[in-house]
Amino acid sequence: xxxxxxxxxxxxxxxxxxxxxxxxxxxxxxxxxxxxxxxxxxxxxxxxxxxxxxxxxxxxxxxxxxxxxxxxxxxxxxxxxxxxxxxxxxxxxxxxxxxxxxxxxxxxxxxxxxxx
Numbered sequence: 594x595x596x597x598x599x600x601x602x603x604x605x606x607x608x609x610x611x612x613x614x615x616x617x618x619x620x621x622x623x624x625x626x627x628x629x630x631x632x633x634x635x636x637x638x639x640x641x642x643x644x645x646x647x648x649x650x651x652x653x654x655x656x657x658x659x660x661x662x663x664x665x666x667x668x669x670x671x672x673x674x675x676x677x678x679x680x681x682x683x684x685x686x687x688x689x690x691x692x693x694x695x696x697x698x699x700x701x702x703x704x705x706x707x708x709x
Contacts, residue, residue: 638644
């Protein structure tokens, strides 16, 4: 019983802070909507089935991207592990490149917030 009360209290405070911040309009509504605005949009999306379609499209893209990355990663890994020349030439390049470009998703998200 006490555990359930903690959950209810935590999420009530969380939604309350969310609603307060949304009412203060620190950020534009398209970046930080109200909780009831999100609820209305979700309800409308499920009623007209547009959310189910969007979820299916997103899952398809995710599975295709993951499958492509697994296949390319396997070929690159097997090639680098089995060929000394490739390991010496491409190995260091791939390690540096993967470290350097791991920040790209964060930059794209930040640019999406700032560039509007």
